[in-house]
Amino acid sequence: MAMTRLTPQRAAILEYLDGNTDHPSAEDIYRAVRRRYPMISLATVYNTLDALKQEDAVMELSIDTARKRYDPDTRPHNHLICTTCKRIVDIRVRLPLRLPKSEQSGFKITGKHVEFYGLCPDCQDAQV
Amino acid sequence: MAMTRLTPQRAAILEYLDGNTDHPSAEDIYRAVRRRYPMISLATVYNTLDALKQEDAVMELSIDTARKRYDPDTRPHNHLICTTCKRIVDIRVRLPLRLPKSEQSGFKITGKHVEFYGLCPDCQDAQV
């Protein structure tokens, strides 16, 4: 499904995602957009996310086992994940990394992703 | 829930997982173990996986958005993922990698994981 029409719902989703670094779930997006467009449906959010994925305007993250998270920044970059609250933060620096041919198991490599795990500042405080 | 009793079901699951490098899903484990213990239930598989997670005898992988995958090798290591068939292969070589303090966003780092994406040999062949 290509994004042939920019409906108000889609515009609202795009506006919410533009520059967003929260890595929201579909439900997050739904809740946020519904504040301004109360008539929007969750199906339309999923629908739009599918369209955006296909034109590479959004990236689906497999970081959170509980739910898919979405990232409007589709440039290669890495992430820092709070193991307690599941907050996801972008890593802005390049992390040079190469997999020796001998370790590629015959795969044709197309991409890579580094995840650092830890406790975010808020969860460190809460822990005390 | 600690693993206070080693029941036949749990022994069967452990035996299946021991040395397994397939990164199976709960359903995979259920199907495999059921061949030898047809009376086992899927709930017991999830139950046992929870117990094993708590004693760090198995690791939950968030690699596959469709379902959780499990890895009995809990030592730090990285993975190679086929984007077509979702096969997951271990990377055995160490990948030196450090996140500069200035990029840690105040997180206390506890771990890391590198994922390489690509096409496995089978899916390269099938593609032609």
Add this chain to the structure above:
DNA sequence: GTACGTGCAAAGGTTTTGCATTACA
């Protein structure tokens, strides 16, 4: 007018939970 998009509700797939029963210590 026709294709596309929306919203609702239902269905699908995975994981969790409640509970009565079983079985080990």
Add this chain to the structure above:
DNA sequence: TGTAATGCAAAACCTTTGCACGTAC
């Protein structure tokens, strides 16, 4: 005997799908 584990079924989630109704081109 008491506690832990099992198995079944139901429930809870997240996500997808079917379909009738709108709406833009």
